[in-house]
Amino acid sequence: MTPDVLPSWRPGASRDAVVRFLDQARAVPVEDRVACFDNDGTLWCERPRYAQLDFFVDALRTALARDPGLAERAEYAALLTGDRAARDEMGLGRIALALTELFEGISAQEFTARVRDFFDRAVHPTLDRPLRTLTYVPMLELLDELRRADFSVLIVTGGGTEFVRAVSQQLYGVPPEAVAGSLIDYDFLPTSDGSGPRLVRASRLVGPANEGAAKVTHIQTQLGRRPILAAGNSGGDREMLEWAAAGEGPTLALLVDHDDGDREFAYTSTAETFAEPEPITQVGARLGWTVVSMARDWETVFDGSGTGTTP
């Protein structure tokens, strides 16, 4: 492996583990070269808020301009007033599902267009650069390297499947069918008047939200693969990383540790270890995962050019 591979990864144990895995994977049959990446906090910045929540709030403001009465709804009010206690009591799942109703009845094409329009103009609240440029350069390099090694690169996100699909090709080179996430259903509306059928967004989830054990079952049902590399950063990625690490042959469980408060944000997610909360970095150390320190292992975090594409 030449030194110009993975240039944004500093020499050290993490880069060594990645390079060693890429070497070993050459002996794995191509159909088993499968890598699954979480998105929020693993491929792009998730602080101070998930990009999808910003998108929802943006859509809510647009909807309020037409229908001010929406502000009365409890889930929306909790967001708009910044009432943290109310938000935490309701849970993000309930709020997200309520926000999904803002898109009920539109087509997938319209939804995709709205997501792309949002990314064309959204700016990060503190890092002062376009949201679309807040993908992690070292991870983009890893995606490229994996594809060069004939891996299938899949995104397994806790976020909305179609929110991520709208930008996955542009940001990551990953096509829609290679993205599994929390999935909103559609309704097929036939017509008898010759105008052609329509397919419209519902506001109900297909199956459980894509976190924890659901990530593993969805990898199998929606993507039909078993990963030998899984990358994540939070308690919701734990089962997916365990699943990859438990495979035969070379495997890599990669955990991004957000320990860089200067260039990004410093925080640690917890996992439920048989009902006891435990920092996910501690879980990773205990289970022998490759824990990547953003502060020490990454020379670059975000692309300096600000275009959001791989340099």
Next chain:
Amino acid sequence: MTPDVLPSWRPGASRDAVVRFLDQARAVPVEDRVACFDNDGTLWCERPRYAQLDFFVDALRTALARDPGLAERAEYAALLTGDRAARDEMGLGRIALALTELFEGISAQEFTARVRDFFDRAVHPTLDRPLRTLTYVPMLELLDELRRADFSVLIVTGGGTEFVRAVSQQLYGVPPEAVAGSLIDYDFLPTSDGSGPRLVRASRLVGPANEGAAKVTHIQTQLGRRPILAAGNSGGDREMLEWAAAGEGPTLALLVDHDDGDREFAYTSTAETFAEPEPITQVGARLGWTVVSMARDWETVFDGSGTGTTP
């Protein structure tokens, strides 16, 4: 388009329509070049029985050798005794779900291995050649031509998603994540003893069986695409073909008419047209689909070499 393109398609209106569509699609953005193919009766032979039913019966015989009591179960008895009336009364869905229980608790890898083992030895009951060689050569040529034109080629089958995924790469060059079908759920089993988690097949469907309107909603939810080409052969493909045909820009709705009793089987599926049954070929003619006559439009049906790969 050179004459050596689609060599198994005879000159005529059907081949002209396909070639014209391929030409027109060059003006379509690559991300919108999406083609969805039904499998049974569209990409491979489905008569006298679905290949998956043969696979199930084969597995049932193996299970009976260990546990003869299984023969008492109503769904299995209807199959084993060839009691057509009992089969029709129960419906194929109920029988298929009962047969799925034969694989409950095994891993996806084991299931895939069993499907591949079956295809290694299964022979068609009347055509006297390996089942794996009963893919339609003109359709394989079309898949290749679409990929050359940068199409994403997706399989949208009424059959079991993972049954088709087990052979989709080998037979069609289509990876697992590009197959959507009738989907069986999995259970993730964590362990506390350090032996690593397991993922095992359940015997319950995720969502509805993949027929009719469900094919369209599943194309969106599982694959995240809108097809501009859809190909099918039965009433269960009607909505998918209507959906493709209703798109903007060039579209192609391709219906395979099984009118070749000499080389294959002669039969016509019916569709429910606003509650009235109507032959699907009549629906296709009425809606302006390209109805492909196997007898007249195809020079070759099956690969002469008997290897099951594209010549």
